[in-house]
Every structure is written in structure tokens, then in C-alpha cells.
Amino acid sequence: MNDSSTSGELAAGLRELLVRLAPGDRLPSSRELIQQYRVGPATVARAIALLAAEGSVVTRPGSGTYVARRAGTEKGAVDTAWQTVALTDRAVDTHLIAEPRLPPPAGTITMDGGYIHRSLQPTRGLGAALARAARRPDAWDRATANGLPALRAVFARIAGGGVTPDDVLVTAGGQSALSIAFRAIAGPGSPVLVESPSYPGALAAARAAGLRPVPVPLDTDGVRPDLLAEALAMTGARLLYCQPTFHNPTGTVLAPERRRQVLDVARASGAFVIEDDFARHLGHGGPVPRPLVADDGDGTVVHVTSLTKPVAPSLRIGALIARGPVMERMRAVRMVDDFFIARPLQEAALELLSSPSWDRHVRALGADLRQRCAWLTAALSLELPAATVTSAPAGGLHLWLRLPPGVDDTALTAAARQRGVAVSAGSRYFATEPPAAHLRLGFAATAGHAELEEGARRLGAALREVEAGR
Numbered sequence: 001m002n003d004s005s006t007s008g009e010l011a012a013g014l015r016e017l018l019v020r021l022a023p024g025d026r027l028p029s030s031r032e033l034i035q036q037y038r039v040g041p042a043t044v045a046r047a048i049a050l051l052a053a054e055g056s057v058v059t060r061p062g063s064g065t066y067v068a069r070r071a072g073t074e075k076g077a078v079d080t081a082w083q084t085v086a087l088t089d090r091a092v093d094t095h096l097i098a099e100p101r102l103p104p105p106a107g108t109i110t111m112d113g114g115y116i117h118r119s120l121q122p123t124r125g126l127g128a129a130l131a132r133a134a135r136r137p138d139a140w141d142r143a144t145a146n147g148l149p150a151l152r153a154v155f156a157r158i159a160g161g162g163v164t165p166d167d168v169l170v171t172a173g174g175q176s177a178l179s180i181a182f183r184a185i186a187g188p189g190s191p192v193l194v195e196s197p198s199y200p201g202a203l204a205a206a207r208a209a210g211l212r213p214v215p216v217p218l219d220t221d222g223v224r225p226d227l228l229a230e231a232l233a234m235t236g237a238r239l240l241y242c243q244p245t246f247h248n249p250t251g252t253v254l255a256p257e258r259r260r261q262v263l264d265v266a267r268a269s270g271a272f273v274i275e276d277d278f279a280r281h282l283g284h285g286g287p288v289p290r291p292l293v294a295d296d297g298d299g300t301v302v303h304v305t306s307l308t309k310p311v312a313p314s315l316r317i318g319a320l321i322a323r324g325p326v327m328e329r330m331r332a333v334r335m336v337d338d339f340f341i342a343r344p345l346q347e348a349a350l351e352l353l354s355s356p357s358w359d360r361h362v363r364a365l366g367a368d369l370r371q372r373c374a375w376l377t378a379a380l381s382l383e384l385p386a387a388t389v390t391s392a393p394a395g396g397l398h399l400w401l402r403l404p405p406g407v408d409d410t411a412l413t414a415a416a417r418q419r420g421v422a423v424s425a426g427s428r429y430f431a432t433e434p435p436a437a438h439l440r441l442g443f444a445a446t447a448g449h450a451e452l453e454e455g456a457r458r459l460g461a462a463l464r465e466v467e468a469g470r
């Protein structure tokens with residue numbers, strides 16, 4: 001029996017005990033539980049963590065673990081049953097991007113994350129940048145709605161081509177930028193073409209804006225312009241969402257000859273192209289292609305960028321870049337949403353991007369990502385020889401793994417979690433039926449080599465278990 005199932009059993013036993021105790025009562029000490037249930041201290045710690053995460057107990061360091069107050073037993077408990085009647089259609093569905101209700105048990109290897117591990121973040125530089133930003137006398141003043149001019153200038157320079165600071169709108173990261181763009185460009189009920197597979201957060205944001213995602217297949221060279229033209233003609237869509245550079249989840253890069261074709265096909269149909277350039281700073285050391293917006297001469301491209309991926313998830317600063325009336329629309333949506341982005345965070349981002357250590361950080365991060373990608377690829381070929389890494393990515397944070405025929409990705413994800421490794425089921429990345437079963441495996445959110453190898457080992461065991469149970 002593995003440790004997570006023992007801790008699950010202990011938690012179940014303790015739940016029965018809780019029923020007999022009153023809120024505020026103290027649970028037996030860890031030592032008593034170890035003796036009583038004949039388990040190890042790690043198992044007890046995991047079981048208590050499970051109960052604390054579900055709100056059944058509260059732990060007070062140095063004092064003990066206590067039964068939590070139960071909902072409904074507190075004085076003044078609120079009866080919200082009427083809301084079920086009042087809240088009709090569900091407009092916002094976050095099931096594709098929501099975090100699991102319970103945190104993973106301690107010891108779980110996280111290969112489902114979309115951000116870099118803390119050890120890869122430029123924490124010292126970021127801390128210094130934030131401290132400098134906070135010392136400015138105007139740190140807490142109102143910022144202009146478009147964003148700090150100097151920060152917009154940096155984003156314009158990174159985009160290249162003829163982009164100017166006036167074409168830039170600072171946002172609270174990439175997800176917010178996507179949500180703004182979808183709402184500004186198309187009305188409820190409109191189709192939006194998406195690469196298939198695509199980023200679930202974009203699918204969720206499009207649906208929350210009332211749009212209808214229509215998949216367009218992707219091959220190893222990115223979205224297929226012939227099928228894109230067909231889909232535009234068939235649906236009358238005025239919008240394509242794509243990730244030309246290090247696509248999430250496949251890692252694909254749009255081939256050089258297709259870049260112009262995609263823009264021309266979109267232009268011919270009078271459609272906008274949202275270019276999600278989330279991975280600009282996540283190249284593995286090789287050349288990173290120019291963004292589409294740098295070669296856009298007529299305002300077709302709405303470019304999305306973000307600093308959360310190469311820096312840290314809570315540096316929630318990103319930008320939208322666009323030309324023409326669409327920018328006015330997006331500015332209006334941003335204003336209505338939140339007036340402007342917190343100034344200290346904008347100042348900190350500016351300090352960080354302008355510091356001499358920024359380029360060093362991006363280079364070091366690229367080398368680390370390349371190494372981790374190679375480690376995970378090697379470990380997977382050893383532990384899951386029947387599964388296929390669809391392509392060797394030259395950038396980004398993930399591998400896209402095609403599963404052997406007949407294996408259900410959701411069942412495998414659940415079995416893997418039981419064995420202490422969190423991975424993402426591929427079906428979440430498709431707007432309609434997936435053509436085959438995949439997993440997305442992140443190599444950047446783990447602590448390092450040993451964890452990647454162990455994660456692959458646990459995943460291999462989970463796959464064998466799922467295959468044996470078929």
C-alpha cells in the first residue's frame with residue numbers, strides 16, 4: 001500500500017472520530033495517532049493536512065489540532081439556498097482552469113503547473129526591483145489608464161517592427177489581456193477560431209465572453225493555412241486565437257512560410273488574429289522568431305504578452321499591442337474592468353526589464369529549461385516507452401505526450417495523482433472531441449532532475465495500472 005492511500009485511510013478514520021467530537025475539541029496528538037493507528041509521522045501529517053484543507057480541522061502550531069466549527073452550527077449562519085434559484089444560466093465556467101478543490105498531498109510532484117519553479121525565478125532581482133519601486137514618492141499614485149509610458153516603451157521595443165509605445169496597453173497578465181481582447185473584438189454568439197489543441201484558459205475566456213470556439217487543426221508546423229481559410233469561409237468568423245511561438249500545449253512554432261499565409265488569409269476574410277506570445281522569453285537557447293505583430297502592416301494582429309511566465313506568477317503584468325479602433329475598444333474594456341494596473345507592480349516590472357541582469361536571467365532560464373526538457377524526455381522514453389512525445393520543443397514549459405491506443409487520459413491523470421504525480425489530461429485542451437488521448441507534462445514547475453525522473457517513474461507505474469485494469 002502506498003503512503004497516499006494510507007493517509008487517505010487515516011483521514012477517513014479521523015473523519016469518523018470528528019463526528020463524535022464538538023467544535024473546538026482537541027484531536028489526539030500526532031504521537032498518539034502514530035501509536036493508535038500504527039502509521040508513520042509522515043502519514044499522520046498528510047492525513048491532518050487533508051482534513052485541514054477540507055476545513056474539518058484547524059491546526060495551531062505548538063498547540064495541536066482542533067475540530068473546526070461546522071458550517072450551519074455557527075451563530076448567524078447564512079441560508080443561501082435561494083441563490084440556486086436566482087442564479088440562472090452559468091455564464092462563466094472555470095472547470096478547465098480551476099485548481100483542484102483539495103491541494104495535492106504533500107510529496108506530490110507537480111508536472112501540471114504552468115509557471116516556473118521558485119528556484120528558476122529571479123527572486124533577488126525581483127525583490128530589489130519591488131523595493132526600489134516602493135521607495136518612489138509617487139509609488140502609490142494613480143497610474144495612467146494605458147500603463148506607465150516607460151513600461152509601454154519597453155514592451156514596444158521587445159515586440160519590434162514598427163510597434164510604438166502608443167500601441168501598447170498594460171494589463172494584469174496574459175489571462176486578463178485575453179479576456180479583454182475577446183470581449184472587445186467579438187459579440188456574444190460569434191465564432192472564434194482556435195488552434196486544436198489550444199490553451200484551456202483562452203477557451204474559458206472566449207466562452208465567458210459568449211464566443212463559440214471552433215477548432216482548426218495544428219500540425220508540426222503550426223496552424224494549417226488551408227484549413228484556416230476553409231474554417232473562416234465556413235463559419236464567417238472574424239477572429240482567430242493562436243500561439244505562433246512555442247504553442248501551449250504542443251510546443252509547436254508556426255513555420256516561417258506559414259506566418260505570412262496566416263496573416264493574408266485572415267486579412268482576406270476581414271478577421272483579427274489574437275497572437276498569444278506568452279512564451280517569448282521561454283526559448284531554450286535557440287533563435288526565437290519575431291512576433292507576428294512585428295510584420296503586421298494593417299492592424300490585423302492583436303498581440304498578447306505577459307511577464308508571469310519568465311519571472312513569477314504573481315508579477316501580474318502583461319500587455320496588449322494593437323493598432324486602430326480595436327485598441328480604443330480594448331482600452332475601454334480595461335477602463336471599465338479596473339481603471340488602471342497597480343503602479344508599484346508596473347514600476348517593479350519596469351525596473352526588472354531595464355536592469356542589466358534581465359538578459360542574463362532569460363539566458364540562464366533558457367538553458368535550465370532546455371536541460372529539464374531533455375531530462376524529462378529521456379525519463380519518459382525509459383518509463384513510458386509506448387507513449388510518444390509528439391515533438392521536441394525548442395521553447396516553453398511542457399511536453400505533449402501521446403498515449404498508447406485505448407488509454408483514457410482522465411483515468412491516467414487520476415491514477416497518477418494517487419501515485420503522487422500531478423499531470424494534465426489532454427482532453428482539456430480541445431474545444432471539441434480530442435482526436436487522440438494525450439497528457440501535458442510540465443518540466444519547469446518541479447524542483448529538478450531527481451523529481452522529473454521520479455515523476456516519470458510514478459507516471460509509468462500509473463500507466464501500467466490503468467492498462468492492467470482495462
Ligand SMILES: Cc1ncc(COP(=O)(O)O)c(C=O)c1O
Binds near residue numbers: 175201306
Ligand atoms: C498560452 C497561455 N497564454 C496565457 C496565459 C496566461 O498567463 P498569465 O495570466 O499568468 O500571464 C497562460 C497561462 O498558463 C498560457 O499558458
